[in-house]
Amino acid sequence: MKKLMFLMVVVLMATSCKDDPDPLPPFIARTIFITSAEITEWPKVQPDGTGWDLTSAPDVTLSMDDGTTILFQSSVSDNSTQATFNYPVAKTITDFTKQHAVGLWDEDSPDDDDLMAFYTFTIKSYVPTNSNPQRTDYPSVLEFNTKVGFKVKLNVIWQE
Ligand SMILES: [Ca+2]
Numbered sequence: 354m355k356k357l358m359f360l361m362v363v364v365l366m367a368t369s370c371k372d373d374p375d376p377l378p379p380f381i382a383r384t385i386f387i388t389s390a391e392i393t394e395w396p397k398v399q400p401d402g403t404g405w406d407l408t409s410a411p412d413v414t415l416s417m418d419d420g421t422t423i424l425f426q427s428s429v430s431d432n433s434t435q436a437t438f439n440y441p442v443a444k445t446i447t448d449f450t451k452q453h454a455v456g457l458w459d460e461d462s463p464d465d466d467d468l469m470a471f472y473t474f475t476i477k478s479y480v481p482t483n484s485n486p487q488r489t490d491y492p493s494v495l496e497f498n499t500k501v502g503f504k505v506k507l508n509v510i511w512q513e
């Protein structure tokens with residue numbers, strides 16, 4: 354009898370262990386918060402090899418837009434030769450299918466600013482496509498890299 358009791362306990366333990374925890378519900382991000390932008394590479398000269406300004410280095414500023422509205426415009430770094438830039442952004446994007454752009458400009462006056470480099474993107478292309486996405490499947494950095502030597506990283510936080 355004692356033996357049988359032991360067996361029953363073992364069977365009970367085995368069946369209770371079989372209950373896997375329910376899979377986590379998917380994390381579906383509805384908004385993305387851009388905390389900062391880092392430029393690690395940018396074109397120091399125009400495509401024809403001449404400088405962005407006649408007698409000085411470019412006056413660099415970063416912008417971000419959604420095709421109709423400017424979402425972000427950085428301060429201007431006058432006559433800048435620095436290798437990298439880091440801009441706090443603090444902008445939320447909710448339309449993941451809309452095309453956005455980041456542009457690097459040389460501010461000129463009275464002439465129009467020179468567009469040094471730009472990159473267009475949709476947030477959708479960074480959304481994970483697996484059936485049960487978790488927060489960790491979403492990239493915390495969106496990286497852009499263009500042919501003209503313009504490298505940008507956006508540090509982001511995805512939110513439900
Ligand atoms: Ca210029």
Ligand SMILES: [Ca+2]
Nearest residue numbers: 406409410411
């Ligand atoms: Ca200048």
